[in-house]
Amino acid sequence: MDKPELIDRLTTIFRATFDADSLVLTDELTANDVDNWDSLTHMILISEIEKGLDIKFKLKELNKMKNVGALIEIITSKIN
Amino acid sequence: MVFTSLNFLLFFPAVILLFYITPIKYRWATLLIASYFFYLNIEPVFGLLTAIITLSTYFFTRLIDKVNDDKTKSKYMYLNIAIVLLPLFFFKYFTAINDGIFNILDLYEIRWVLPKITFLLPVGISFYTFMAIGYTIDVYNEEVEAEKNIGIVALFISFFPLILSGPIERAKNMIPQFKSDLKLNPANFSIGLKLMLWGYFMKLVVADRLAIYVDAVYGNLAHHNGDTILFTSLLYPIQVYADLGGYSLIAIGVSKILGLDVMHNFNRPFFATSMAEFWRRWHMSLITWLTDYVYTPLAFSFRRYGVSGIVLALMVTFVLSGVWHGATLNFVVWGVLQGVFLSIEALMNKRKTKMENRYSLKSNFLYVAFSIGLTYFLFSISQVFGRAVTFEDSIIVFEKVILERGSLFLDKTTLAYASIGIFMLLLSDFRDEYFPKKMLLFNNKHFVIRLGSYLCVALLILWIGILNGGQFIYFKF
Structure with a gap:
């Protein structure tokens, strides 16, 4: 899966999780920029990404997800 | 030696002087000696605890760093967590376990009464234990x-x-600062002193004054009517905020004077419009600690259960937080209530956001005011279990509030002085929340206004502050 395709799939998951139809993903995007992205919805997001992309995260990796760019990097290392 | 004691007012300038004459490279050592001197002065044997926790944490973190195998790393991590938690468990729950066993023995009349051993909870033990675990x-x-x-x-x-x-605090923030070139500078002095002044105001003028009224009512629930108890229960969150918030500001100010930036603990909590937001503004260093080291690992392992898994993780985290506050039924209920409030919000969140967006409620003054009021009210209800001494007392509070009407108990001097403090504190928070950088007093560009406001606050502390007051509420945790 190339990066644009991954971003497309992630955008669908993000929009559904946060109920934000016009949300656009950028590498710099963080939880502070999105309404309702808190420690509760974050875990739902993680679980939806795992289901949607058929991957499994490690707890250690969660701490490294400082923004969407870091998240994409971790996912890329798992699917490629 | 506490911040509000005369000893501290002698100790701190002496530390600054020693810090100043120590070569920059060794200033951390001066701070270490001062810190042990400070703690040993409370109870010399407590210094042994910090030393043991330090040795164990140093030893195991170095081992974690050295080995490559993840399983061994995790074994060392859990081993150190268990070791540093031992003293906390012992001192915190020894009496509760002891009393539980005595009660059972009494019940079957097989207790052999001997002189009882009681242990004093080493003040601060929870805080440095949590820092070592983090x-x-x-x-x-x-x-x-x-x-x-x-x-x-x-x-x-x-x-x-x-x-x-x-x-x-977190190692990531503090350790690099301790290792850097620590310098005194006038700007940090000014910021630190302002924080300390406002911290002393919160503690001595607001918290300790309110404590007189709250203690009088909660100390004698049988003699007060429901209206007075309701009024007192609505005041109590302000007392806790001013107490721990005031302490925190003094701690942050003292650190700032020494050139160290410490995280803030409160962010105008009484302007939160939901319980989730409230917990992002209240005792933030504890909540972020619980989020990172308790809630996240739990929620992560329960994530396949979706929202139910998150609710379960929330409940467990807050019940643990409650039990940390005290090994009593009251604190378990306190934790359960926080978990229930947050879970209900989490379950309703999507619908609530949709409704707020559809009717532009977030910019509607009445809606915001109602949400702030409701959040405060819910927190006040939960704090009844934090303040009442026993679970039976908490039940009496609710029974009386619902059933018993009567005229308010008016301790006029206490309430009048407390109102001045509360009004100033909430007004300052209101300004910072809605009009930041406007109507500044401590940070006004005109020197005369700055000086006038420092003097006013200092005089108020001397005039209506409780200068021979007691301890800080959180010392007992």
């Missing part, structure tokens, strides 16, 4: 490297402004 997990997660200088680790665990009641 550091250990951070090293395991490769968030920070294991510090090679044991003196720096010892300072992180015993740093005197934070040792008694936090803020519960």
Whole structure:
């Protein structure tokens, strides 16, 4: 899966999780920029990404997800 | 030696002087000596606890850093967590377990009464235990490297402004600062002194004054009517805020004077419009600690259960937080209530956001005011279990509030003085919340206004502050 395709799939998951139809993903995007992205919805997001992309995260990796760019990097290392 | 004691007012300038004459390279060592002197003055034997926690944490974090195998790393991490938790468990739950066993023996009339042993809870033990655990997990997660200088680790665990009641700091923030060139400068002095002044105001003028009224009512529930108890229960959150918030500001101010930036603990909590937001503004160093080291691992392992898994993780985290506050049924109920409030909000969140967007409610003054009021009210209800001494007392509070009407108990002097403090505190928070950088007093560009406001606050502290007051509420945790 190339990066644009991954971003497309992630955008669908993000929009559904946060109920934000016009949300656009950028590498710099963080939880502070999105309404309702808190420690509760974050875990739902993680679980939806795992289901949607058929991957499994490690707890250690969660701490490294400082923004969407870091998240994409971790996912890329798992699917490629 | 507490911040409000005369001893501290002699100790702190002496530390600054020693700090100043120590070569920059060794200033961390001056702070370490000062920190142990500060803590040993409370109870010399307590210093042994910080030393043991430091040694164990230093030893195991270095081992975690050295080995490559993840299983061994995790074994060392859990081993250190168990070791540093032991003293906390012993001192915190010894009496509760003891009394439980005595009660059973009494019940069957087989108790052989001997002189009873009681232990004093080492003040601050929870706070430095949490900091040591956080550091250990951070090293395991490769968030920070294991510090090679044991003196720096010892300072992180015993740093005197934070040792008694936090803020519960993180190694990632503090250790690099302790290792940097620590310098005194006028700008930090000015910021630090302002924080301290406002902290003393919150503690001495607001918290300790309110404590007189709250203690009088809660100390004698049988003699007060429901209306008075309701009024008091609505005041109590302000007392806790002013107490721990005031302590935190003094701690942050003292650190700032020494050139160290410490995280803030409160962010105008009484302007939160939901319980979730409230917990992002209240005792932030504890909540972020619980989020990172308790809630997140739990929620992560329950994530396949979706929202139910998150609700379960929330409940467990807050019940643990309650049990940490005290091994009593009251604190378990306190934790359960927080978990229930947050879970209901989490379950309703999507619908609530949709409704707020559809009717533009977030910019509607009445809606915002109602949400702030409701959040405050819910927190006040939960705090009844935090303030009443026993669970039976909490039930009496609710029974009386619902059933018993009567005229308010008016301790006029106490309430009049407390109102001045509460009004100023809430007004200042209101300004910072809705009009930041406007109507500034402590930070006004005109020197005369700045000086006038410092003098006013200092005079108020001397005039209506409780200068022979007691301890800080959070010392008992």
